[in-house]
Amino acid sequence: xxxxxxxxxxxxxxxxxxxxxxxxxxxxxxxxxxxxxxxxxxxxxxxxxxxxxxxxxxxxxxxxxxxxxxxxxxxxxxxxxxxxxxxxxxxxxxxxxxxxxxxxxxxxxxxxxxxxxxxxxxxxxxxxxxxxxxxxxxxxxxxxxxxxxxxxxxxxxxxxxxxxxxxxxxxxxxxxxxxxxxxxxxxxxxxxxxxxxxxxxxxxxxxxxxxxxxxxxxxxxxxxxxxxxxxxxxxxxxxxxxxxxxxxx
Amino acid sequence: xxxxxxxxxxxxxxxxxxxxxxxxxxxxxxxxxxxxxxxxxxxxxxxxxxxxxxxxxxxxxxxxxxxxxxxxxxxxxxxxxxxxxxxxxxxxxxxxxxxxxxxxxxxxxxxxxxxxxxxxxxxxxxxxxxxxxxxxxxxxxxxxxxxxxxxxxxxxxxxxxxxxxxxxxxxxxxxxxxxxxxxxxxxxxxxxxxxxxxxxxxxxxxxxxxxxxxxxxxxxxxxxxxxxxxxxxxxxxxxxxxxxxxxxxxxxxxxxxxxxxxxxxxxxx
Numbered sequence: 001x002x003x004x005x006x007x008x009x010x011x012x013x014x015x016x017x018x019x020x021x022x023x024x025x026x027x028x029x030x031x032x033x034x035x036x037x038x039x040x041x042x043x044x045x046x047x048x049x050x051x052x053x054x055x056x057x058x059x060x061x062x063x064x065x066x067x068x069x070x071x072x073x074x075x076x077x078x079x080x081x082x083x084x085x086x087x088x089x090x091x092x093x094x095x096x097x098x099x100x101x102x103x104x105x106x107x108x109x110x111x112x113x114x115x116x117x118x119x120x121x122x123x124x125x126x127x128x129x130x131x132x133x134x135x136x137x138x139x140x141x142x143x144x145x146x147x148x149x150x151x152x153x154x155x156x157x158x159x160x161x162x163x164x165x166x167x168x169x170x171x172x173x174x175x176x177x178x179x180x181x182x183x184x185x186x187x188x189x190x191x192x193x194x195x196x197x198x199x200x201x202x203x204x205x206x207x208x209x210x211x212x213x214x215x216x217x218x219x220x221x222x223x224x225x226x227x228x229x230x231x232x233x234x235x236x237x238x239x240x241x242x243x244x245x246x247x248x249x
Numbered sequence: 250x251x252x253x254x255x256x257x258x259x260x261x262x263x264x265x266x267x268x269x270x271x272x273x274x275x276x277x278x279x280x281x282x283x284x285x286x287x288x289x290x291x292x293x294x295x296x297x298x299x300x301x302x303x304x305x306x307x308x309x310x311x312x313x314x315x316x317x318x319x320x321x322x323x324x325x326x327x328x329x330x331x332x333x334x335x336x337x338x339x340x341x342x343x344x345x346x347x348x349x350x351x352x353x354x355x356x357x358x359x360x361x362x363x364x365x366x367x368x369x370x371x372x373x374x375x376x377x378x379x380x381x382x383x384x385x386x387x388x389x390x391x392x393x394x395x396x397x398x399x400x401x402x403x404x405x406x407x408x409x410x411x412x413x414x415x416x417x418x419x420x421x422x423x424x425x426x427x428x429x430x431x432x433x434x435x436x437x438x439x440x441x442x443x444x445x446x447x448x449x450x451x452x453x454x455x456x457x458x459x460x461x462x463x464x465x466x467x468x469x470x471x472x473x474x475x476x477x478x479x480x481x482x483x484x485x486x487x488x489x490x491x492x493x494x495x496x497x498x499x500x501x502x503x504x505x506x507x508x509x510x511x512x513x514x515x516x517x518x
């Protein structure tokens with residue numbers, strides 16, 4: 001409870017400073033909308049913001065889903081087949097160095113205007129943290145435990161299913177936490193490259209139309225979305241990995 | 250209900266009086282500083298249902314010896330035969346290996362952890378494995394801990410579960426690698442008595458590795474003392490007391506004291 005309190009206090013201080021800076025005479029309110037103006041926009045444009053939020057949320061969730069399946073799947077394949085890991089690891093790292101902003105318009109060309117390119121971009125940025133973490137998790141198993149499984153004459157599949165996969169589960173959640181936060185950024189980039197709906201597009205449009213408070217309102221909702229996803233992953237981890245729960249004071 | 254865990258039928262087991270034979274066993278490890286010999290010509294014979302304790306200073310290759318018998322490693326020279334199996338792969342089928350740490354899976358309760366050994370046999374489902382493991386928990390006084398998770402169990406309890414897992418593998422030869430090394434001395438004493446009882450009701454051929462001479466003499470029919478690295482057998486002692494033993498009667502017996510003296514002398518070289 002105290003942790004929540006301190007986070008709340010820090011947020012309040014931040015909002016106050018934000019309001020103070022925005023109120024300084026000479027600060028252009030086209031550049032910086034104050035918290036109050038943002039709040040006003042959140043109320044007035046509520047319907048618009050919410051309907052666009054659902055679009056972005058769908059992109060984020062589906063993209064994350066694809067990344068989990070593809071990421072965990074390739075991590076397992078790379079773990080089971082060493083030459084594949086050696087061959088694919090540099091590519092995996094390289095995939096992360098590609099500037100998504102540059103790639104996004106190409107995806108739009110390739111997949112057309114619909115949800116396709118957004119999913120591709122979200123999945124692409126989320127793929128890396130998930131794959132790398134699951135791979136680390138699969139390799140984290142105590143060598144002594146693998147020796148024990150060998151002496152029990154466990155098959156490769158049995159060792160994977162009974163020992164390595166459960167051991168990798170906390171790592172999957174670590175990867176998911178990182179992925180959840182970057183996934184929202186991915187969806188925004190995807191929408192910037194070409195979209196007719198979604199929060200990212202709304203923010204871009206607001207910029208062009210000098211609707212600064214609406215831009216800020218969109219950013220606030222995007223941030224809340226990332227926070228909510230993060231919290232959801234943490235909650236899911238508590239349910240799925242009860243043996244790994246860290247004691248919190 | 251008395252449930253015996255069936256050991257896989259092994260033709261040579263019923264014929265051979267000697268369950269495990271180790272002859273001229275050599276094993277060296279390649280390290281950055283060169284070749285490090287761990288075992289240099291170890292000879293041992295273990296009779297069926299005999300408990301042999303191997304004591305030696307740390308780093309004398311005791312664990313290596315167990316892994317070689319278990320079939321987890323191949324020797325550089327010499328031979329190992331366990332229950333008629335010569336090849337490492339076949340030895341894996343007749344030996345159950347209990348590592349130093351309990352290595353219980355934190356996401357499985359005690360019963361499921363022990364049942365893991367059964368699940369690894371082809372065609373035994375999780376539920377079936379639990380069903381088969383339950384009577385053993387009953388018999389060894391662990392019934393109330395069946396559903397406890399490893400983090401809820403004491404060190405001694407965890408070792409008991411790990412031992413049941415070893416037993417459930419259903420192999421004629423048990424290889425125990427310092428099973429009580431991590432326990433405090435009181436728990437360790439209780440565990441020794443528990444193990445002695447368990448082995449009396451589930452007789453197996455046992456090789457027990459330990460660095461504690463008293464533990465070795467209390468639990469084993471015979472004690473082999475290894476020299477510092479590279480390990481060789483420098484002394485073999487017969488312990489002329491029937492198992493399971495009463496600790497106070499055994500430990501205070503002059504014969505026991507004499508054996509301990511000899512073992513310690515052998516250890517000091």
